[in-house]
Amino acid sequence: MSTATQENPHTARQGYDRDLRVAVLGVGMMGQDHARRLATLTKGAQLVAVSDVDAARTDAVAAEFGVRALHDPLAAIEDPDVDAVVVATPGFTHEDLVLRAIAAGRPTLCEKPLTTSPQTSRAVVEAERALGRRLVQVGFMRRFDAEYERLRALIASAELGRPLFLHCAHRNATTPPNFSSEMLILDSVVHEVDVARFLLGEEITAITVLTPGRTSHAPQGLQDPQFVLMETASGTLVDVEIFVNTTVGYEVRTELVAERGSAQIGLGVGLVRHSAAGWGGAVPGDFRQRFGAAYDTEFQRWVDAVRSGAGVDGPGVWDGYAAAAVCAAGVESLRTGRRVEVDLGERPDGLG
Template sequence: MSDLRVGIVGVGVMGADHAERIVRKTAGARLVAVSDADLARAEALAGALSVGSTSLAGSVRVVEDPLDLIAADDVDAVILASPGFAHAEQLFACLEHGKPVLCEKPLTMDAESALRVVEAEHKVGRQLIQVGFMRRFDPEYAALKQLLDSGELGRTLVLHNVHRNKSAAPTFRSEMIVRDSMVHEVDVARWLFDSEITRITVRTPQPTSLVADGVLDPQLALFELANGAMADVEVFVNFQVGYEVRCEAVAERGSATIGLGSGVFTRAGGQWGGAMPADFRVRFEQAYDIEVQRWVDATVRGEIDGPSAWDGYAAAAVCEAALESLGSGRPVDVTLADRSKVLG
């Protein structure tokens, strides 16, 4: 079969990373077009990836309007790495044109529009949307999931999570810590427990002095799940040290922890330690590689192989409740539509 022809909407940090990945690492796929609100940025990337090397599999063109890219006859599938506020319109366009899409989180900015996306996809009659919760593809997280599902440790009771970034842009506000950072732990908890989050509480200690006034960083959240389990997370996006993601699952007969170190973890001379990556692209590079390759392979088969539109909707609903709790400091129940009624 010929390569899957991929178009990318949004070529900032994540979109440009995916563009390089499609061109240089992903088998069975070819990047044909990019679109970005910053036309100069899109043109610079397309030019860099189109420079006469045969290894780059041809030229990459720039399409000014993302909806035109989605509708293009020579684009078989789309990666959405545009800002979250643009996702709803672009996802509906993908569904209208029957284009499989890998959508970076969030699915949309609120639960109501996310549910409309789920309903619209259901009317199409097949799953076209995969959401970019890449931790499910990380080998450490995948191994943890396999261990917990095996029952070797008994029932999983508690999940402890730490999510720290070295720094965030001054424009990264309190609500973005929920929607763009904590949302990963929301999906991890739902996935590892195979249960929905029914209530969330978000509390904030004294914020770090290294952020603008009004930014609540770090944040602490407690998730309560339908199966009776609980999960907590500390999100700190201006940690200053490096990028650190850890997860410990506590079960009836033991515990399991991932994310203790990157590379060789040493103990010598009365000290212990290892390398800490600078950002998420280093820590989860392999997860992104696996995610995109499996998305391409599944798309060719006419399937998805990862988090669904429903997973994106459920995460949006939890984050919506989290923002309410962030403002009040009180627990907030998560309201989800009846999945059986929505999806038949």
């Protein structure tokens, strides 16, 4: 055992035979949803603390769930009564918080992005590599959605032959204030980047972002929609229509086209109504409605993995780094109009 491990009992801890004591860092909309999930639904977990830079919000959420309010997230990471942390703070804060969590040996579920640049994400990869075990899971929740899992299994079975295309659509009703053209890539298409890697089991090697005419519903200066074309190592093409001011609702669809057939997910055909007024279904209002069950599964599997000593059951730091690198190339393509190649470098053995 190394000297560092001897000095840090959390680094040596391999599992838990009791409920996992979790602190949620960042209690905006996403963090509050995660706090509620941990407090009321996730088995084997106990929400013990929340932390946010907004002191009043921290206190209100802490009172709602009857847990401690810790106004300094770094103190929450180091708190001896906290076993693991969920990072749901703004993306620009993730690098420091995740590196502190790794240094403290704290199992961490970090919402996407892992960090806001490929360079800082790579630093997190190297920190976990130096630690010698997987500690950080990245919150790409679509991997836990039943439809995506079925599509991945179908691709892996080779029943339809070699994948040729993935056609993706990612639509939101409206955007929040100050949403930028780059954020369509960094905040939205990042999910398609990860699921393409998840479904196909290979890396993305190049990306091109095209800019069609703007919708009249887009705020001034926002390039919406965009069309993204990604190339994989084997030659499969992945295209993404990203349209975030449709005024309709939240729609996420994926179609696989392979050598011997095709398959689609995200059609929302669970309930189709017929009446004198016509026929149809409902479009989810936001991502929490569409992927609520996936978030539930993600958290349960993460808690189970940490308690067992595995640490991670899902996308890890390499996945976060790869997504950051592809998205950075996408932003460059958006700005220049050119195809941009992606070079991830060497992947460390044994890390996610």
